[in-house]
Amino acid sequence: MQSKVTIYDVANAAHVSMATVSRVMNNNPKVKKETKERVLKVIHDLNYHPNAVAQGLASKKTTTIGVIIPDLTNSYFANLAVGIDDIAMMYNYNIILSNSNEDTEKQNKIIDNLLAKQVDGIIYMGRNQTEHFQNVIKESETAVVLAGTVDNQNTPSVNINYRKATHDATNFFLKQKQKVALVVDNANFPINAEYRIPGYRDALKENDIKFDKNLIFENHNSDSVNSSIYNNIYESGATAAIVDNDETALLLLNKGFNLGKKIPNDFQIISSNNTIVTKYGRPMISSITQPTYDIGAVAMRILTKIMNNEEVKEKNIYLDYDIIHRGTTRI
Amino acid sequence: MQSKVTIYDVANAAHVSMATVSRVMNNNPKVKKETKERVLKVIHDLNYHPNAVAQGLASKKTTTIGVIIPDLTNSYFANLAVGIDDIAMMYNYNIILSNSNEDTEKQNKIIDNLLAKQVDGIIYMGRNQTEHFQNVIKESETAVVLAGTVDNQNTPSVNINYRKATHDATNFFLKQKQKVALVVDNANFPINAEYRIPGYRDALKENDIKFDKNLIFENHNSDSVNSSIYNNIYESGATAAIVDNDETALLLLNKGFNLGKKIPNDFQIISSNNTIVTKYGRPMISSITQPTYDIGAVAMRILTKIMNNEEVKEKNIYLDYDIIHRGTTRI
DNA sequence: CTGAAAGCGCTAACAA
């Protein structure tokens, strides 16, 4: 193996200084045209590829960003990640992707790693940032953008208006005099405690219905087919459910079928993320629609701006949502 | 913001040389106990965190590996990625994850990026490595392991025996005198051309049935709900199908229902990856079972060995598979 | 427009 060719070798072969080669590589305009071409030719002939690690050390920019994802196998977050990845690649950033499992220790380890690797920025997805995460970010002054994620720190973020979306979905059912259950992973997560549940209650209040906390169900992030939560929902007397996770909604639908429920006649469902999973249902599942890919893409775009110290007008961006009625709702 | 504390600051404060600090950080045994403790205390007091980029440049090891995935939103690959990520974290590696979309240009760009970032190794998932990829890998001598992926280059890999698994599934149907279709993404990909289709033909031959190429269907990686392929399959006269992708199998199942097919009475299905998606079916989908997570995990483990120049006995590892009969097969 | 030279923060001989 011919040992790696460095900028030094290029400089030598082209009879210029390393500085000039560096300028050529970085498209610095003040290099004479002929010089540039000569250098470019040598670069090509020698098959020179700059060492990004060395560049990173010298320039203090790694063109790498960290992405923290709660669960790679969750269709919603996976779609966000694809949006992030596409835009990152477009702007020539690489992504260090880590699966947090929403686990505290793991998250702490991840953030330390990311910072050690000198990432230029971080996109965080998830529902429970650790204190350590927040402290460390603050100190390090690393740019962070939340995607499909809220916190109570005014961190830049890209989302839909969960409160209003949940409100709308609840209202849809309430107009039909349904008794509506709200199914969330964990009622204490900010996204639920501060957005979805308040949105649900907003609608209740508008319709003069008393809030019943027994109609809030938590499935604690479990995709388990055998969770008892599905039975509980059907036995609660609810006639409709808004579910914060497509996988859960599908499992709920199937369980209803097994229990002999007619959906949407006996029971209606609106899911929240409109991933492909909603299409796996029989009937297909009605859902709040989110521009999932775009949320990731916009988050990444914002992050590039922050990293370049460009002005960003809106720190907290809300993209449009809607509700699509498929087979699990009556209209 | 207090400017970053470096190894130099630590050395100063602890009245030792940088080398000693470095030794402490790297757990070099030949540091006197008291010295070590003093340094450790300073490290803690100063809240020193080593700069991995500088370490990478000096040591020529980045403790970062590249992972190429065809589609983050595909449940099978996402599960592999989780296995990879877990073991990587266990061994203190970070993962640069890139979505290739099985796109040639994108793959080429990704591999160049990864190499520029000086990753210590690469895990490749996908079905069509580009020539550029293979050339560049060879030159760079970067360790590569394939996960859930085959090639024709004898690259280290972790898989199940796709040929035998497909053979078994086909045989299961043939024993029932079914006319069996084989549904793959692309018949030319090595995994299909050299494993699944031969496995299918093996079983045919054993049962003295003539191969009919019209029973091989390609869905070209599309998850599309509206693909015409489903109709074609049902209209082909086949009474059973082996499908290489759980998402496709589910869509096929649902389409059958819409066409009024009774499954498994009129038509049977065996899927290939046993991801959670098989559980979304009504009935749940019978499937070849693969230790998906383990394939990723083992691939990562092998990669650590290769990167450490440890001996690896088996270059190509085959994990156990089985067939689980759920609701889409008759037994 | 180009070059010299000083780092970036760390590791790894080599000495002591």
Added chain:
DNA sequence: TTGTTAGCGCTTTCAG
């Protein structure tokens, strides 16, 4: 057991 000293490969003033 510890310190000295070269680098690792690149960017970036500062001169010219």
